[in-house]
Amino acid sequence: MTFRVLSGLDCELFGRLESGAIGTPAAGDYLRLPFTSHGLSGRIGKETSDLLGQGRDPTDPDRGDETVDGDIAVPMDVRGTGFWLALLLGLPTTAASKAYGSVTFGADPRAGDTVTLDGTVFTFVSGAPATATEVQTGANLLASVTALAAAANASVVAEVAAATYTVGDGVRLDIQHDTSGASGAEYSLAASAATVSGATLTATYTHTYGSGCSASDIRRATMVIRSTPAALTWRQLGVWMTRAQLALASTGRASLTASLIAHREDEVVSAALGDVVTHAYQRFLQAQGSLLVDGQQVAEITASSMVYDNSLSGVRSLGYGGRIADIDVATAKLDGTITARFGSGTLKSRAESDTPVDLLYRWQPSPGAALSIAYPRVWLPKPQRSISGPAGVEASYAWMAAKRQAAGAVTTAAAMTAVLTNDVASYAP
Structure with missing residues (x-):
């Protein structure tokens, strides 16, 4: 052996x-x-024998x-x-708490990259946005994600407006549904050049x-x-x-x-x-x-x-x-x-x-x-x-x-x- x-x-x-x-x-x-x-x-210790009359040398200890x-x-x-x-x-x-998800960017988004929030497509553009679903790429990744969060929070589309958007660690769009319960987990996510936490938001609990x-x-x-x-x-x-x-x-x-x-x-x-x-x-x-x-x-x-x-x-x-x-x-x-x-x-x-x-x-x-x-x-x-x-x-x-x-x-x-x-x-x- x-x-x-x-x-x-x-x-x-x-x-x-x-x-x-x-x-x-x-x-x-x-x-x-x-x-x-x-x-x-x-652990199992040993206890010294308490026997008397056995001479000076100890006898066997007892199990502890x-x-x-x-x-x-x-x-x-x-x-x-x-x-x-x-x-x-x-x-x-x-x-049940508010469903949560995220979109994580590995690099600064380029013009034409998209993020889809519960069916609404947001598109990054190099110039000034012409519509409410266009997001101007920034000088760095943090600026771009911040602009995306601002556009999503300002949206009047009911499905998009049902959540709150924040920037996480400078590289991540955090999304939290405004309503507690399972319904928030039906909110869908997709991205062309970023990693989504899942196909939908994840149900959370406190x-x-x-x-x-x-x-x-x-x-x-x-x-x-x-x-x-x-x-x-x-x-x-x-x-x-x-x-x-x-x-x-x-x-x-x-x-x-x-x-x-x-x-x-x-x-x-x-x-x-x-x-x-x-x-x-x-x-x-x-x-x-x-x-x-x-x-x-x-x-x-x-x-x-x-x-x-x-x-x-x-x-x-x-x-x-x-x-x-x-x-x-x-x-x-x-x-x-x-x-x-x-x-x-x-x-x-x-x-x-x-x-x-x-x-x-x-x-x-x-x-x-x-x-x-x-x-x-x-x-x-x-x-x-x-x-x-x-x-x-x-x-x-x-x-x-x-x-x-x-x-x-x-x-x-x-x-x-x-x-x-x-x-x-x-x-x-």
Whole structure:
């Protein structure tokens, strides 16, 4: 038998939310999950023998309990993130949103090139437009796409006027239908010298997740990590997410670190994954993100992080072989940090006034793809400042979030609400 070293390059990760009894693998079609590191694994320790009267040399150790836990780092991507949010916060409330599509140009359009928007043909011309459907080519690609968006937005043709047109990344015409629901997905697209996102607009959905769900709404999953070249497959059953951490910076790629515990891990010859669902991969980039304080962009902020601790602890019950059979839930903890240039700015004044602020983290690479995480009630401490040189001084605010609660009410608005917009119809198992 040829020995093959396990390589991270060859590993694939799959997951599906469970709905059956603990220890029963989730049945159905699994989702292929992008990841950047994987530490979820089972281990069984050894316990030193406590026998006496056997001499000074130790006797055989006893088998310890099985523990399955670890972290998985995953990219924040437009579609896969919904699975991890469901594992953390429970299933979302999903509603139809506005259909979205795009026309992407690889080069500056030339005279005679056409773009057809739901049956209306727009033609690029080199001179001044003579009709409402002619678009003058610009000095560069951005100018040409901007002119196309302006012409489409000004159109009085009912089918064209039923959508809104914007410029994406300087090379793309983004199209979002003005009406939510499936009817917008009937809007057709075509182009003679550009790439359309599809023959029609794509139906989109908003998935709304709220913190503080009841214990019965917390979901568990079956996870499978495999390496086909090394002929190795591990399956973790009854996986719960205990903690999630996310950082926001001015550059780089957005990633989430999920801390997990599980009922058990099996090494299997193969795992039934059904018809694996592989979503088109589109990552949220940090440059596409923003952090709003009370609805306003604050220039002094340079970085931020957020942590959601589910406060879950495993319960080892009799009859389960020493494994975790269920979870206990406690009060969730929502906190994070904001790093900012220290001065007479918004954060300093709000911290000193001891009044809560509203934080909104959001990423939106296009109208049909977005993620927002809202904390309506965040408390900022007065930070310690440190001056160590001639450069600008930074301060770190370790914030804490709480739910918005009316007088006499037990539950009101969630302490955190995440809204994901994409073309996935459902995350339910």
